[in-house]
Amino acid sequence: xxxxxxxxxxxxxxxxxxxxxxxxxxxxxxxxxxxxxxxxxxxxxxxxxxxxxxxxxxxxxxxxxxxxxxxxxxxxxxxxxxxxxxxxxxxxxxxxxxxxxxxxxxxxxxxxxxxxxxxxxxxxxxxxxxxxxxxxxxxxxxxxxxxxxxxxxxxxxxxxxxxxxxxxxxxxxxxxxxxxxxxxxxxxxxxxxxxxxxxxxxxxxxxxxx
Amino acid sequence: xxxxxxxxxxxxxxxxxxxxxxxxxxxxxxxxxxxxxxxxxxxxxxxxxxxxxxxxxxxxxxxxxxxxxxxxxxxxxxxxxxxxxxxxxxxxxxxxxxxxxxxxxxxxxxxxxxxxxxxxxxxxxxxxxxxxxxxxxxxxxxxxxxxxxxxxxxxxxxxxxxxxxxxxxxx
Numbered sequence: 001x002x003x004x005x006x007x008x009x010x011x012x013x014x015x016x017x018x019x020x021x022x023x024x025x026x027x028x029x030x031x032x033x034x035x036x037x038x039x040x041x042x043x044x045x046x047x048x049x050x051x052x053x054x055x056x057x058x059x060x061x062x063x064x065x066x067x068x069x070x071x072x073x074x075x076x077x078x079x080x081x082x083x084x085x086x087x088x089x090x091x092x093x094x095x096x097x098x099x100x101x102x103x104x105x106x107x108x109x110x111x112x113x114x115x116x117x118x119x120x121x122x123x124x125x126x127x128x129x130x131x132x133x134x135x136x137x138x139x140x141x142x143x144x145x146x147x148x149x150x151x152x153x154x155x156x157x158x159x160x161x162x163x164x165x166x167x168x169x170x171x172x173x174x175x176x177x178x179x180x181x182x183x184x185x186x187x188x189x190x191x192x193x194x195x196x197x198x199x200x201x202x203x204x205x206x207x208x209x210x
Numbered sequence: 211x212x213x214x215x216x217x218x219x220x221x222x223x224x225x226x227x228x229x230x231x232x233x234x235x236x237x238x239x240x241x242x243x244x245x246x247x248x249x250x251x252x253x254x255x256x257x258x259x260x261x262x263x264x265x266x267x268x269x270x271x272x273x274x275x276x277x278x279x280x281x282x283x284x285x286x287x288x289x290x291x292x293x294x295x296x297x298x299x300x301x302x303x304x305x306x307x308x309x310x311x312x313x314x315x316x317x318x319x320x321x322x323x324x325x326x327x328x329x330x331x332x333x334x335x336x337x338x339x340x341x342x343x344x345x346x347x348x349x350x351x352x353x354x355x356x357x358x359x360x361x362x363x364x365x366x367x368x369x370x371x372x373x374x375x376x377x378x379x380x381x
Contacts, residue, residue, distance in 0.1 A: 010255045013316055021255075036259030039339070041346050043252040043320070044353045114236065114243040123240055164234060164245075167212040167227055 010038055052082070063096055075102045117151035117158070118169050121177050124148045125184055141188040148181050215338045217313075217328025224328055228341055231349045233317075235326065250349040252320040258339060263312040263329055267304055275300035315339075 009020050014034035021027060027038045052068045054060040059069040061081035069079030075097040084094045093102055124144050127137050137144065156174050158165040213236075215226040225243075227234040231251070237244040278296025281289045313335050315326040 010257060010318065013257060013259065013314065034259065036257055037339075038258075039256045039343055041253050041255065042350050042354070043254045044350055112245055114245050116238075116242050119238075120241045163229075164227070168225075168236075168243075170212060 010040070063094065073097055114164065114168075115158070116155075116168075118155040118173060118177060120151045121148045121155070121181060124151075125180060128184065138188075141192070145181070145185045145188060149185075152177055152181060214341070215330060215334055217326060217330050219328045224326065226326065226338065228338070228345060230345070233342065235324075246324070248317055248319055248324050250346040251353055253346050253350075254318045254320075256339065256342065256346075257316040257318075258313065258335065260311040260313050260332070263307050266312075266329070267307050270300055270303045270307070274303070 009018055011017070012019050012029040012032065012034050013036070014029055014032040017029070017031050019027060019029060021038050021040050026035070028035050052070075054066060054068040059079050061067045061069050061084060062078040063084050064081050067081035067083065070082050071080050071085045071092040072078070073080050073085075073094040074091040075093050078094060078097075080092075080094040084096065085092045086095055086098060088098075124147070128134050152174065155165075155169055155177075159169045159171075159174065160166070212227070213225040214228045217224040217226070223238045225236045225238065227236070232247050232249040235246040235248070237246075274296055278293045278300060281293030281296065284290060284293070307329065310329050310331050312327060312329050313332070315335075317324040317326075
């Protein structure tokens, strides 16, 4: 098997002309005097497996009858060839399934955004201190405090199931956010009870004076 | 720290996490992060260079240094003191920008270029790139069966042939 190619050149980021990598990693462009460090590697060639042709005794792919079946789709149970099969999460699915009924599964495979419920909780707490917005925030505290706790539990669940979330949100961060949200919840709860008692007293005194 | 590098940009923060066989770039927003993964298997080159963040330095100069300088010309002692403080802060920030600089990292993979840029201390970038280089080389070596394996197989075959002829089988 032939060795992968060694990359010896690159394009100058300044003037886009082709340059050769020298003996040392430090490189200078003679055209625009750009200086930088360059590291080159041995990229692996991409191998596209188009699937083998099916013989008379072979099981054939349900989408490509002329190709030999090499896997079973975890979504539909159909026989599929190498061209159709897509690995995701340790299971093999057919492209047709991921395009139709399994679109939800496909969406998870190619997720481009990572939901950060821990940051949402922090955002909720910060909004308490922003002038003019905090007026609405104080009134609607039962809603966002409940949402905050749900988001925190979701963050805890995600940090245990998603390795990327586990790297970003540690258990200490979850505990600190829980303490902060707990203090805020308690303050709002005590404040609301005190306000209700105050209003009730004022209303009672109003009746008594009448 | 779980994040390997944090780059501070004008339009938001970017975090970089090095996984076993790929790099994850996260563009942070308020409630979610935009994820981009760059696999190591077909990385061709990694280029790094540093420039002065002139835009940010100009903004700091305009917003902090110029008002501080104007305050220094006042006759009031309070304003002069405040002006001195502003100028000191501006000088410290500019010094940090000159020391750290704006680091650009360009990763070329399968003909596509992935650019990362931000203000970060040089030794942190060095640490990240050293680890990334080692991971890329390891990933590409593991994915390529080396020709030395074939020579080891040939040697072991020839050794076993010689041992069979040298030592007769004792039943």
